[in-house]
Amino acid sequence: MIVLLLAGLGLIFGSFVNALVWRLHEHRNWVNERSECSNCHHVLAPKDLVPVVSWLSLKGRCRYCGHIIEDSPLVELTTSLVFVCSYTFWPLPLHGSGLLQFGAWLLCVVIFMALFVYDVRWFLLPNKLVYPLIAISVIFVLIPALFFDGSWHQVLSAAVGAVVMSGLFYVLFQMSKGEWIGGGDVKIAIALGLLSGGPLQAALLLFFASMIGVLFSLPQLIQKKRKAMTIKVPFGPFLILATIIVELCGSGIVDWYTRLFTA
Numbered sequence: 001m002i003v004l005l006l007a008g009l010g011l012i013f014g015s016f017v018n019a020l021v022w023r024l025h026e027h028r029n030w031v032n033e034r035s036e037c038s039n040c041h042h043v044l045a046p047k048d049l050v051p052v053v054s055w056l057s058l059k060g061r062c063r064y065c066g067h068i069i070e071d072s073p074l075v076e077l078t079t080s081l082v083f084v085c086s087y088t089f090w091p092l093p094l095h096g097s098g099l100l101q102f103g104a105w106l107l108c109v110v111i112f113m114a115l116f117v118y119d120v121r122w123f124l125l126p127n128k129l130v131y132p133l134i135a136i137s138v139i140f141v142l143i144p145a146l147f148f149d150g151s152w153h154q155v156l157s158a159a160v161g162a163v164v165m166s167g168l169f170y171v172l173f174q175m176s177k178g179e180w181i182g183g184g185d186v187k188i189a190i191a192l193g194l195l196s197g198g199p200l201q202a203a204l205l206l207f208f209a210s211m212i213g214v215l216f217s218l219p220q221l222i223q224k225k226r227k228a229m230t231i232k233v234p235f236g237p238f239l240i241l242a243t244i245i246v247e248l249c250g251s252g253i254v255d256w257y258t259r260l261f262t263a
Contacts, residue, residue: 010084011079024118024128035048038071040062052076086248087102097150104139104140105140105195107136111132111136112243115129115240125188130188136191137195160199161199162202165193165202195243200254201254205246208245213233
């Protein structure tokens with residue numbers, strides 16, 4: 001029942017992500033404005049807003065103008081999948097601080113998805129999404145220490161991870177004058193470093209992000225569709241994917257790696 005509930009919530013929040021991304025880009029009010037077609041601007045009826053089902057019934061086209069619907073159901077399905085995987089692989093007990101942190105994590109996932117889509121479409125990580133993510137990440141880290149007598153050492157470790165990761169990105173940003181990495185990546189690194197939990201986990205996150213980026217870019221280089229020096233890909237989505245992997249599986253990976261040198 002919990003899995004089904006999270007899957008359904010993931011679909012709903014995924015639909016919200018699609019609307020949020022478009023409204024932010026168009027500088028629209030995302031709080032009280034009705035959803036509409038991005039082409040003909042016809043206000044959508046409730047039957048047009050059912051996650052995945054509406055898209056399938058309309059065969060991916062607007063009911064009113066026939067234009068291809070820009071919002072992909074993959075966002076809704078992926079959000080649902082990440083919600084379920086988060087529950088399945090959550091590394092903390094789902095009670096007390098672990099339960100509250102799980103709730104904060106799901107909020108982070110929603111913002112992750114919005115940042116992922118926005119960066120893929122427009123090569124930008126907007127502050128209106130990054131700053132709330134940083135705030136939720138701070139709360140995520142502080143929950144055990146403030147409310148459940150947790151260790152402040154964990155808070156310090158997470159802070160060090162954030163400083164190391166964001167500091168590295170800032171150096172790269174300054175050295176390349178924004179060519180290698182964007183200012184949004186520097187800011188989001190604060191949140192991702194906090195969520196990773198420490199400098200070792202942050203290093204693991206960077207490793208996974210780099211590997212995912214290489215695997216994504218390699219086919220383009222091999223096929224020579226573009227010159228190698230002109231290939232431009234957003235790094236934010238790779239960081240987000242790596243953060244999800246490290247948050248859900250990072251402790252086990254770090255423990256395995258540590259045992260290799262202590263056995």
